[in-house]
Amino acid sequence: MQITTGAPAVARRFLFQGPWWLAGALTLLGVAAVAWVSATFAGLGPAATWMAAAFAGLGAALGYVASVWSYRHSLQRLYDGLVEAQDGTLRPVDVPEAADPVLQHLYQDYNKTITTLSGMFSLVEDCQNRVLSERNRMNVVVQVLPAALLGVDDNLLINTGNKQAATLFGTSERRLIGSSLFDILNLTDETREIFRDSFLYKQDIRNQVINLATDEGERWLSMNLSFVTEDEAEMAAVITLLDITDYKYLQESVYTREKLVAMGQLAAGVAHELNTPLGSILGYSQLLMDCCEDPTRSRHFARTISEETKRCSRVIQNLLNYARKETCEGTSCDVPVLIDDVVETLMSCRLKRSEVTLEREQDERVVVDGSCGELDIVLTNLLLNSVHALAGVEQPIIRIRALQAGADEVVIMVEDNGPGVPREVRARMFDPFFTTKDVGEGSGLGLSISHAMITRRGGVLRYDPAYTEGARFVIRLPSATSREE
DSSP: OOOOOSHHHHHHHHHHSSOHHHHHHHHHHHHHHHHHHHHHTGGGTHHHHHHHHHHHHHHHHHHHHHHHHHHHHHHHHHHHHHHHHHTTOOOOOOOOTTOOHHHHHHHHHHHHHHHHHHHHHHHHHHHHHHHHHHHHHHHHHHHHOSSEEEEEOTTSBEEEEOHHHHHHTTSOHHHHTTOBHHHHOOBOHHHHHHHHHHHHHTOOEEEEEEEEEETTEEEEEEEEEEESOOOTTOOOEEEEEEEOHHHHHHHHHHHHHHHHHHHHHHHHHHHHHHHHHHHHHHHHHHHHHHTTTOHHHHHHHHHHHHHHHHHHHHHHHHHHHHHOOOOOOSOEEEHHHHHHHHIIIIIHHHHHHHTOEEEEEEOSOOEEESOSHHHHHHHHHHHHHHHHHTTTOSSOEEEEEEEEETTTEEEEEEEESSOOOOGGGGGGTTSTTOOOSOTTTOOSOHHHHHHHHHHHTTOEEEEOTTOOSSEEEEEEEEBSHHHHO
């Protein structure tokens, strides 16, 4: 219903939209008074007429006054309701039973509006309470985080921080807010470059270990950085810094202990491997001195001494290969060409003698970073192990696969149809001096050396337990194809 405001409109309502029954009754009363005066004082002439007119005007005036009073009395309830609404109490008002139809509509519209506003305010209040509850919950989560948390705005000024951050930087949370990120963080040049690239190219940082100088000394931190939005123009981000200094020291301690254990195992392995051939050399040397008169026996003893000496040399050479680090010369290795060289120069005669069939599968272009020297040793060790495992197998087959796995990785697989590696020895197959071969047939350093060489090149050498037709060793190395392109 449209409501017109202003004094003229109110006056028109009072004149024409008042309680019609009261105005009509007073008007009829005035007419009756006129008739009575006219009949009673008919002999007075004009005076009677003026008296009748006076009574009629008085009746109309009384009707108008009564109408205005009734209307204002009805509006008073709406006014009281508006005053309560201004004070924050939103509740409907009672509709008078004898109210004018227009006032009834006004009351109904007012009550409907008040009910709607009350529902809206209740919804807003509920949402506000939920927001406050969620904010408090998130604040608790931020404060109990084990890592220091910093929030930065587009100007790289800190706008959020927790207690851990204040403790890490030796200040209070209030002083932390508003500070520049790079004024708080005493970064090295390397870490500063990481931050610069992250904000320049808007790239998240995941578990980046950084070194930070604090009031308590040098600390090692694991840093994570995520941006609030994906908009390139907005630099607001959240940074977490987890103190891993104690873990770093513990890790170094564990590494030191592992090195000592490895040195002990190495010493025991070398002593075991060299003790047997040295004992044979000593024994046959004494026999050679005692039977110099028989040339045949002397040659046999000398040959045995020579073979045992070569065995000692082979053990020493394997240890040197294990310890040797390949220099980085920025070269690359063509894997198919390397496989051709290994097969032709080292394995051809051995494969024919063992009647092993060699099958090859390779992509046209398979290139890895680094020289071919160490990879030559790895492939030779894997092929020799396969040939040894195929002894006594009918129709022995060795397959070599060299494949380009995506743009950044090369996969080399050496597999055979032999008995495979027993489950109980798989966990130790890459340990130094561990071998399943008979005494004198293997040093136990082939796989451990190969594993160390591949790991140094940033690759992986593993045994594939899912392959059930024999044994399969998988080498994964970084590809040089994408770098050359």
